[in-house]
Amino acid sequence: MSSRTAPVLVASNRGPVTFRVDDAGQLVSSRGQGGLVTALTGAMQGAGGVWVAAAMSDGDREMVARHPEGRIQVKSDDTSYELHYLDIPQDVFDGYYNNISNGLLWFAHHYLWDTVHSPVFKEDTARAWDDYVQVNREFARTLAEEGARQHEQPTYLVQDYHLSLVPRMLRELQPDALIAHFSHTAIAGPTYLRIIPDRIRDAVLRGLLGADVLGFHSEAWAENFLMSCRYVSGARVDLGRSRVVLEGREILVRVHPISIDVAPMRELAASLQARRLRQQLNRWRGNARLILRVDRLELSKNILRGFLAYETFLRRNPTWKGRVKFLALLSPSRQEIPEYRIYSEDCVREAERINAELGSDEWTPIEVRIREDYLGAISAYGLYDVLMVNPVFDGMNLVAMEGPVLNRRHGVLMLSRNAGAYFRLGRYALGVNPFDVESQAAAIAEALEMPEDERTRRARGLSRLVRANPPSRWIRLQLDDIDRVRRRRGTAA
């Protein structure tokens, strides 16, 4: 396994550490949460490495200003790596991030458009696309420079749809580079992808095909990608062996579902603060059963239909009135994009309508809390009887994993069949069609009335599946893929 000593260079839009300037004018850093950061920093462990990301906060930009090369050393207990933040002008970042990444590619891959009316591509899309190209080029150039500083050939791990052009751009700078790209989103099929302007679609697909290995969270997304590649001129697609050949290079398409990092989450859930929050929540809940959802306030999360399903459930099962509460913990998201602002208002209004129509002085059917509150979510996971995860489409969905490993009531997971997580957890969840309010209402009833032994069996199954696939495994499988490419290339050379 000598290859594991090869340096690892990670690129992602958002970095693992956020900086802010404190009152004394000092830069203070805080590490991002979640399994992805753990997995990717873990990959750099021992091997050394560099993480290239965009400066997102004012503090991040201040860090770059104080370190003219934009690079600082990060050390924690078991890892040491360099952080290289790119300070991108605000207007360029806006085109790259808000307009193309989140306003176009995200919408495409999650089928979010109201196609009869939107999108309408105009000049501003072409301008924003130039920004996207420019930022991707900046990432590729930085990776190539950082790669050239390493003592041996590095492995490049490029993350997600913000950086879909990077593999090809990096390949042009370093033809022999070992490049993996991972898509954390859903991936649209070839017909829907025809919505986006032709040169953007072609550039994105060819950009990704610059990598040696492309990773996805589920077979469905990998398959959609492969089918789209059949329309890339010069590409040969082997659907059965999950490969594409382009310009004499072979690109592997692999499915590696990510999971979560259980230990630190359980530690946090056991903290004094979390216990206090749980006590508060328990008092609030009283004798009622608890339906919980935890989501970004994101168009794809299907919050509206979740409320409608709950309403339908209450109307069909009036004896449950007063005996159940729905808690929606929503964190604000992408408020720069008009559709998101409107959607947030729609969600609140719908909850208020349902509360007004079905609630009473003693009982409020739905409680909506909109704020950034990770600890609140971690605490609430312990208490749910039903966890509602019903996205329209979702690359994976980590809430469906976090809940079951922290829940203490053998709560039932209601899970959209269109989430990547369903392909892994489906057999222990109550699968639902997220567009079918009637069947979601029936699933709520089924979950609340499920016999204890059945709940237990499912809850244990979910927790076991999640724990069996730690993020370290997710990253190891990706590095194994790259090792195979490295060996094959070594043999061929």
Add this chain to the structure above:
Amino acid sequence: MSSRTAPVLVASNRGPVTFRVDDAGQLVSSRGQGGLVTALTGAMQGAGGVWVAAAMSDGDREMVARHPEGRIQVKSDDTSYELHYLDIPQDVFDGYYNNISNGLLWFAHHYLWDTVHSPVFKEDTARAWDDYVQVNREFARTLAEEGARQHEQPTYLVQDYHLSLVPRMLRELQPDALIAHFSHTAIAGPTYLRIIPDRIRDAVLRGLLGADVLGFHSEAWAENFLMSCRYVSGARVDLGRSRVVLEGREILVRVHPISIDVAPMRELAASLQARRLRQQLNRWRGNARLILRVDRLELSKNILRGFLAYETFLRRNPTWKGRVKFLALLSPSRQEIPEYRIYSEDCVREAERINAELGSDEWTPIEVRIREDYLGAISAYGLYDVLMVNPVFDGMNLVAMEGPVLNRRHGVLMLSRNAGAYFRLGRYALGVNPFDVESQAAAIAEALEMPEDERTRRARGLSRLVRANPPSRWIRLQLDDIDRVRRRRGTAA
């Protein structure tokens, strides 16, 4: 070719003949226009046959009332066949036709939903689905009965998305039946198809797979269907050979793009009435160049973005103001469905806005005519300089064929790359992304400024391609497919 004497039984929602009761109380019939009717009645020529359809008009229902078996003999110059109309109760028809066929399946296959908000499936969908099943069963039963009356084994030709369950239902009644089904619409890919309720999706796919041969207008739609079948339990899909095996039966998936029947259309265009309409139009047009669109007022036709593209073109090329006119001939469609009523209003309002902002006392940029006016369209085809056909998604699109064979000015066809017709006519058209208003505006400019020799080359190419594929060829290829199945089955027996 002895098999060609086998009787042909056609089933389609709308029949080839419409009845009305005249002032004297007599039933008067009129034959539907279009290549499909010609092709399918042609298939029955010589062989004899039956066409089963739903009674759509009050006159159709009166015909059924006067012929207790719902069956009458139709004779024209070269054909003789029986017409069997089914009188379906209005409320059942409403569920089958408006709710499921046009409100659900049509929306799914053309990617028309605003997924964040719609669809929301509730009880009424389940009820309407029962209606759809009931009507499909009625069709299957009628076909089986009519088939049993034939002197030898008939060929069943089942048409379109209204009757997707018929192949399987008919197969259950007659296990050895020779069944072809043809889909005239676009077909959604497997991910988008996950929007519709699971049992509906599964029933539709399995329903179609009851046939021996399934026909589509383009490779893209056939491919989407095949990919969806990979999720049908028990089905084995061979994408390369375009086949599915289910329950020991092999189902062929074939691409047969339909074309139009040129001769009668040219005859009509040469009629005195058409000539008069053309003169009127020519006076109205004056010295201006003419951009024409002819469409049903249908969500998938992309009328709004067409107006926006024209507006963008005028703003970018102000010297064209006063020198060009846009004529939109729109026939009312599906006004029972709320989205269609709203869309009609939106289209008119948008045209009025553009006229108010860019027009003058002497010049109105856009003229919108909403009415059923086939002859008007046939006449207008002669006169366009640019024919705009920019559907969001479209199974085939016959306007893109009718225009070029009737146009007399070497007009340019601007054609959506998402229309089935593009796969056949693309190389002589100006291909556009229908969501990209900027590039459509550029295409209008390119079309209007195209040199005469280039216009001529393209116009001739289009006309030649259309004439080379008459509807008789479309039907012959389908009957050839069925003959192959018949022979193979004969050998196997």
